[in-house]
Amino acid sequence: MHHKMLSLIMRLCLLAALLPAGAAAAAPVEETVFGPAQQESAPERPFILPFAEPPGPNTWLLGQAYGNTVGAYFNRNTTYRYSQGIHFGVDLTAPCGTEIVAIADGVVALVDATAYGSLPHNLIIDHPQLGYATLYGHLLERANLAPGQEVKQGQVIALSGDPEDTCFGRPHLHLEIRDYPGRAWKYNPVNLIDADWDNLALVGSFRSGFERDLDDPRKWQHLDDQPPAVTGGAIINNFANPWPRTR
Amino acid sequence: MKPLLVVLIVIVLGLAACGGDPAPETGGAALQPAAPVQVVAAAAASPTPPPSPTPTLTPEPTATPTPAATATPTSTPTPTPEPPVQAIQLTSGGCCTQPFWSPDSQQVRFIDQPAADQPVGIWGVAIAEPLAAPQFVTDRLEESTASPRYLIDTSNDTTVIERRADGERWTVPAGGRNVFISPDETRIAWAVTNSDAPSSQQVTTLWLANLDGAGAQQVATLPRGGLSGWIDDNTLLISTRDSLESREQILAALSLADGARTELARAERLRGQVLSPSGGWLVYYVTFDPDPTRNGLWVVRTDGQQSIQLANDLFGSYQWQPCAERCAPEDDQLIIVPLQPDAPLHRLVELAPASGEVRQLTDPTVTPFKIANGDWRISPDGRYVAFVESSDRNIWVIELGER
Numbered sequence: 001m002h003h004k005m006l007s008l009i010m011r012l013c014l015l016a017a018l019l020p021a022g023a024a025a026a027a028p029v030e031e032t033v034f035g036p037a038q039q040e041s042a043p044e045r046p047f048i049l050p051f052a053e054p055p056g057p058n059t060w061l062l063g064q065a066y067g068n069t070v071g072a073y074f075n076r077n078t079t080y081r082y083s084q085g086i087h088f089g090v091d092l093t094a095p096c097g098t099e100i101v102a103i104a105d106g107v108v109a110l111v112d113a114t115a116y117g118s119l120p121h122n123l124i125i126d127h128p129q130l131g132y133a134t135l136y137g138h139l140l141e142r143a144n145l146a147p148g149q150e151v152k153q154g155q156v157i158a159l160s161g162d163p164e165d166t167c168f169g170r171p172h173l174h175l176e177i178r179d180y181p182g183r184a185w186k187y188n189p190v191n192l193i194d195a196d197w198d199n200l201a202l203v204g205s206f207r208s209g210f211e212r213d214l215d216d217p218r219k220w221q222h223l224d225d226q227p228p229a230v231t232g233g234a235i236i237n238n239f240a241n242p243w244p245r246t247r
Numbered sequence: 248m249k250p251l252l253v254v255l256i257v258i259v260l261g262l263a264a265c266g267g268d269p270a271p272e273t274g275g276a277a278l279q280p281a282a283p284v285q286v287v288a289a290a291a292a293s294p295t296p297p298p299s300p301t302p303t304l305t306p307e308p309t310a311t312p313t314p315a316a317t318a319t320p321t322s323t324p325t326p327t328p329e330p331p332v333q334a335i336q337l338t339s340g341g342c343c344t345q346p347f348w349s350p351d352s353q354q355v356r357f358i359d360q361p362a363a364d365q366p367v368g369i370w371g372v373a374i375a376e377p378l379a380a381p382q383f384v385t386d387r388l389e390e391s392t393a394s395p396r397y398l399i400d401t402s403n404d405t406t407v408i409e410r411r412a413d414g415e416r417w418t419v420p421a422g423g424r425n426v427f428i429s430p431d432e433t434r435i436a437w438a439v440t441n442s443d444a445p446s447s448q449q450v451t452t453l454w455l456a457n458l459d460g461a462g463a464q465q466v467a468t469l470p471r472g473g474l475s476g477w478i479d480d481n482t483l484l485i486s487t488r489d490s491l492e493s494r495e496q497i498l499a500a501l502s503l504a505d506g507a508r509t510e511l512a513r514a515e516r517l518r519g520q521v522l523s524p525s526g527g528w529l530v531y532y533v534t535f536d537p538d539p540t541r542n543g544l545w546v547v548r549t550d551g552q553q554s555i556q557l558a559n560d561l562f563g564s565y566q567w568q569p570c571a572e573r574c575a576p577e578d579d580q581l582i583i584v585p586l587q588p589d590a591p592l593h594r595l596v597e598l599a600p601a602s603g604e605v606r607q608l609t610d611p612t613v614t615p616f617k618i619a620n621g622d623w624r625i626s627p628d629g630r631y632v633a634f635v636e637s638s639d640r641n642i643w644v645i646e647l648g649e650r
Contacts, residue, residue, distance in 0.1 A: 054588045057534045057542040057562050065620075095535035168494045168515050169446065171535065198637045201621040202564040202586040202593070204519035204532065209345050209622065214367050214388075217360050221344040222640065223620045241367075243358065243388055246401050246423065 045194040046130050047103040048153060050175055051094065055200060060098060060160075062200040063091035063172050065210075066188045067226025068237050070244065073211035076235055085235035086227065088186040089118075089137070089176035096140050096167035098160040102151040103134055103175075103193065109183075112142050116183075118174045120165050123158050125151060126180055132192070133183045137174035138163045184231045190224045197223050214241035331613040334643050337372045337633070338381065341640035344622055346633040349384075350395060352626035355633045355642055356384060374631060374644050395627075396432065401425055408435075408458070419460030430526065431480045433458055436466075438474040446471065447491060453483065455503065467501060478526040478549045484511075486520070498531065500549050509551045514541060522549070523567045527576025528600050530565060546581060546600045555600055561585050564621045568597075568629040568647070577601040582608070582625060582632070582647075584618060593617050595632065595645065608647060616643060 053059040064071060068086050076085030106125040116122055118137020123145065126133045136143075140161030151157055162171040177192050179185040190197050201207060201223065210221050220226055227236060343357040349371060356371040361381055368386035372379055398409040406421035408428075419426060419435060426435040435458055440451040451472045456463035472487035475498075483501045485508075498512040498520055511529055512520075520531040532544045544562050547554040563586035570578060581598040592611035598604070609616075616636060623634035625647075632645045 055586065056559060056588075057532060057544075058539050058559070061534060093534065164446070166447075196588065196591075198617055198619050198621075199586060199588055199590065199593075202584050202618070203621070205521045205530070205565055206519075207564075207621040209620065212358060214358075217358050217367055218341075218343065 045192050047134070047177070047189070047193040048101075049193060049195050050092065050100050050103050050136065050173060051098060052101055052154070053098075060092050060094035060173075061203050062197075063093040065201075065223055065226075066090045066190060067223075068210045068220040070208045070211050073237055073239075073242065076237055081235065082231060083186060084227075084229040084233045085237045086229050088229045089135070089174045090189045091172045091174055092160075093170075093172040094160045096159070096161055096171050098173075099156045100136055100139075100158045100160055100173060102153055102155050102157050104130060104132075104153050106134070106151055108143075108145045108147050108149045108151060109133060110147060111145060118176075119163065121158075121161065124183070125157070128180055131180050132187070133178045133180045135174075135176040135178065137176070138172060140167075186229045186231075188224065188226045188228070190226070211237060211239070212243040213237070213239040214243050215239070217243075332609045332645055332647075334614050334616045334636075334645050335374070335377050336636075336639075336641055336643050337374065337377050338642045339378055342381070343370075343642065344620075344635055346622070346635065346642050347624055348626045348631075348633065350627060352628040352630060354382075354384075355644060357642065358388065372642070377644075397428060399425060406437075408460075417459060419456060420463045421454070427474065427476050427483075428458065429477050429480050433480070435460075436474060436477065436483055438469075438472075440473070450491070451487075453485065453501075466503065467506075471496075475520050476522050478522060482526075482549075484520070484522055484529065484549070486517075498529065500551070509549075511547050511549065511551055512545065519565075521565075521567060523576070523579035523581070523600075524570045525574045525576045525579050528567075528579050528581075530567070530581055532562065544583070546598065548576070548600075553600075555598075555603060557583075557598065557605075560587070561596060561598075561605070563587075564618075564623070566623070566625050568625055569627050570629060580629075584621075584623065591617070595647075609645065614645065616645070 051060050055061055064087055066087055066089060072080045072085065072087040080086060080088070102125060104127050106127040109126040110116070110124040112121050113124055116124060116135055118135060121139035121142050123136045123139060123143040124133055136158055138161050140159040143158040145151070145157060160171065160173045161167070162169050164170060175189060177187045177189050212221065213219050337355055342361070343359045346355050346357050348354070349356060353375065354371040354373050356369050359370045359381065360367040361370065366383065366386055369384040369388065370381040371384050372381050396411055398411060400407040400409060401423050404423035406419050406423055406426055407416050408419055409416040421437040424437050424439065426437045428435055434455060436453060436455050438451045438453055440449055442449060449471050451469045452465050453467040453469065453474055454463055455466045467485065469485060469487040470491045472485060475484040475486060478484050478500055481503050483503065485499055485501045487497050487499060488495065494515050495513050496515070496517045497510055498517065500509040500511060512531055514533040514536055516534045516536065518532055518534065520529060522529055527549055528546055529549050530544065530546050533542050536542050543559050544557040544565065545554060561583055564584045566582055568580040568582050579600060581600065583596045583598065584593050585596060592615050594611050595608040597606050597608050616634070617638060619635040619637040619640065623632055625632050630647055630649065632647060633642055636643045
């Protein structure tokens with residue numbers, strides 16, 4: 001699928017989400033003996049993961065997913081207010097100093113652009129051939145790159161850090177995939193990074209999932225079914241009937 | 248699914264529901280022997296104080312040393328379970344997420360609105376009737392977060408406890424915070440944190456009261472800490488630090504009888520702590536420690552006498568297998584879905600911490616399944632696992648067998 005088309009579909013999904021709720025269409029039932037057959041239905045995903053090492057307790061792990069997470073919902077009017085109330089990137093926990101690689105070929109656009117948030121250091125790379133830009137946030141130090149410099153997919157471009165700048169508070173990489181050239185829309189990395197996200201989700205005792213809109217209880221409940229968000233847009237998860245109601 | 252197979256599955260599950268002897272039985276006796284596991288006892292902890300009939304003292308912190316992290320990692324289980332474990336599709340149409348169980352373990356439930364003209368609420372499908380139309384259970388969503396005998400309602404900045412048996416409700420002075428009910432159901436505990444402050448300045452106070460809310464008193468102050476539950480009727484599991492500036496988080500058993508603390512774990516990044524059903528074990532994981540040998544999944548006795556570190560290929564998503572009744576530490580079992588980055592399918596592994604035995608419950612070549620977004624839940628009787636299948640977004644069930 002062409003990436004521009006994917007982007008258009010994502011925006012149409014957002015529009016559809018604003019329409020009156022309807023029941024989800026039924027899907028055909030699987031035929032299996034002992035377990036569900038596996039299907040390959042993922043769209044084309046041009047990006048790779050931002051770490052060269054495989055995930056694990058010594059390297060990195062999936063933290064907060066993109067989208068209408070329970071955590072984002074309860075901070076929709078504060079931390080996530082300027083991106084329509086959702087977590088507008090994916091958090092990958094990693095020890096400070098972990099090498100971050102470019103997730104696609106691109107051109108360095110901005111280094112330490114404070115207006116984009118994700119401090120203390122960030123890096124933005126444009127991928128005009130794909131129609132996207134990527135932001136790497138909460139870096140340990142200023143990336144040793146200059147605007148206009150070309151980078152290759154898999155090239156080490158920065159070191160992961162901690163938003164509290166302590167390296168023991170909440171060390172993680174905040175990764176965003178935005179539109180190009182506007183860089184105002186943020187998209188779900190799960191749909192654009194070639195990775196096994198259901199494997200990555202196997203961490204710890206409990207995943208709280210996504211906040212539910214009881215007026216449309218199936219909306220935005222899967223890792224890959226999350227809305228895009230635009231900087232400065234109206235909050236999209238001010239649900240009249242949310243669940244859970246309290247943290 | 249073929250009609251004959253559906254009939255067979257219904258018969259098997261129906262027998263199981265009636266307490267019969269379904270075939271194939273997937274209980275422990277039918278599986279191959281588990282791989283031996285070495286378990287190393289940790290450093291001796293302070294002796295357990297005698298229980299107090301009126302445990303209302305304000306404890307003074309008297310920390311004891313953390314057990315030395317000297318456990319030997321468990322080996323990876325390899326046996327293929329026989330007979331093969333079946334995964335059974337319960338729902339269709341891509342429905343739904345975050346399944347949970349009816350108290351009798353016979354129905355998988357979820358929040359949904361199957362059609363626009365149907366109510367939003369809790370719906371369920373009986374495991375004896377896979378692919379049957381979901382049945383409406385209730386529009387009262389509090390049930391999805393209920394404890395077995397009580398509901399905790401924390402809406403409107405008020406904490407209300409409701410006894411399921413007779414519907415009686417009463418307010419307790421927890422101010423809309425969740426409360427933990429003691430195993431003997433006579434007391435409640437809760438934590439109050441100045442969460443408006445920066446995380447580096449947050450202090451948690453622990454409070455204790457009778458189940459009816461009377462006699463509330465503060466029992467501890469914890470720098471950047473919290474409350475994780477009751478280990479037994481006189482002991483709380485707490486998280487804390489030596490000071491606000493400390494990099495290391497501590498998990499400890501706090502005796503309400505004399506305020507003594509038994510340190511169970513200490514690390515910079517310590518996450519995912521959950522008590523076993525008996526309260527006799529604690530599972531947690533450590534990541535990104537400066538000493539990489541400390542990273543991974545750990546299971547420790549809550550008396551501080553023993554610790555087990557699992558091999559890193561067993562690191563992943565985990566839940567304790569519930570007991571139908573209050574069980575002993577020897578009965579506790581941890582179910583793990585290992586994180587294997589290159590594995591196309593998932594598998595279930597069981598750890599019995601008392602013996603240190605690890606065994607594989609499912610073989611991906613025989614029981615192919617993949618859990619979406621870590622979304623799985625064990626039934627209250629410990630016999631079944633419900634999960635959202637990645638490939639079709641439906642809820643499936645795996646029978647683990649008799650406990």
